[in-house]
Amino acid sequence: MGNYNKVDIRVVKNEEERMQAMIVRSLVYMGEQACPYAEEFDLNDHAATQIIGLIGSEPVLTARIRYFGGVAKLERLAVRKAYRGKGYGQQLLDFLMEFC
Numbered sequence: 001m002g003n004y005n006k007v008d009i010r011v012v013k014n015e016e017e018r019m020q021a022m023i024v025r026s027l028v029y030m031g032e033q034a035c036p037y038a039e040e041f042d043l044n045d046h047a048a049t050q051i052i053g054l055i056g057s058e059p060v061l062t063a064r065i066r067y068f069g070g071v072a073k074l075e076r077l078a079v080r081k082a083y084r085g086k087g088y089g090q091q092l093l094d095f096l097m098e099f100c
Contacts, residue, residue, distance in 0.1 A: 020059035028078035
């Protein structure tokens with residue numbers, strides 16, 4: 001990862017962290033990829049495990065996990081543009097795989 005800042009990746013535990021995760025998704029999917037709101041946000045967000053990644057207090061990445069029987073589905077992985085190419089996406093994926 002080089003000399004980049006450490007990202008603190010964890011399960012969302014309160015409403016502030018949930019909002020931060022949704023903001024990262026909004027920036028990446030709606031802002032960069034022009035994904036319509038109705039496609040990006042759905043009722044599955046309420047049943048999914050939400051993940052947030054912070055550098056200090058700045059939200060930089062997110063994902064959600066949904067469960068189907070004995071299967072976990074990784075969804076909505078997003079890393080803010082300014083933080084890409086620095087290994088944070090791999091750290092997110094490593095966290096998700098270990099968590100599942």
